[in-house]
Amino acid sequence: ETGVTQTPRHLVMGMTNKKSLKCEQHLGHNAMYWYKQSAKKPLELMFVYSLEERVENNSVPSRFSPECPNSSHLFLHLHTLQPEDSALYLCASSQEFSASGGGDTQYFGPGTRLTVL
């Protein structure tokens, strides 16, 4: 595997289910990100991890719970979601976490298409 991979690619869940999204980066990067992409809206940054420490929680509801066990893996645990949470969830990584400059290139995975019934 190369680049950033995400599993599953598609997920359908009920509002009472608990599921997890997985992201793995094979680039040796130190920072990882979760984004939400809704139709015709700009990408929304949800969480940022640098060297396994969370550095951003962008006012995301607690029904989304991230986990970063090491610098290569990132999870997004989902529980009691709402239909409006249906979206494409994208994971990204960058070489470094640049707190003072937004110039570090982010590399994206293919995303998980989530549908909440």
Next chain:
Amino acid sequence: AQSVTQPDIHITVSEGASLELRCNYSYGATPYLFWYVQSPGQGLQLLLKYFSGDTLVQGIKGFEAEFKRSQSSFNLRKPSVHWSDAAEYFCAVGGNDYKLSFGAGTTVTVRA
């Protein structure tokens, strides 16, 4: 905080014709600028980026973009489009922190 506007929601272009996608940003200092492309069912792929130096930036797949500070723009161009260029294109801007602000995207349709 920085922000991005992509004025065109959808553009249709004939195969072999030129393409220009507009991007306007708002940021008080010199920004970091990116163009990404997203094919259906795929993640975002980096086309090119501007950090400093030459304002005309060359990218992959024959794309280029020009940074114009006076117009706060970073428009993407391709001289001759191929059917495989049909996709959604996103402009993004970074500033003095780690965050990237993305535009809402422009969908490009290529007709034969």
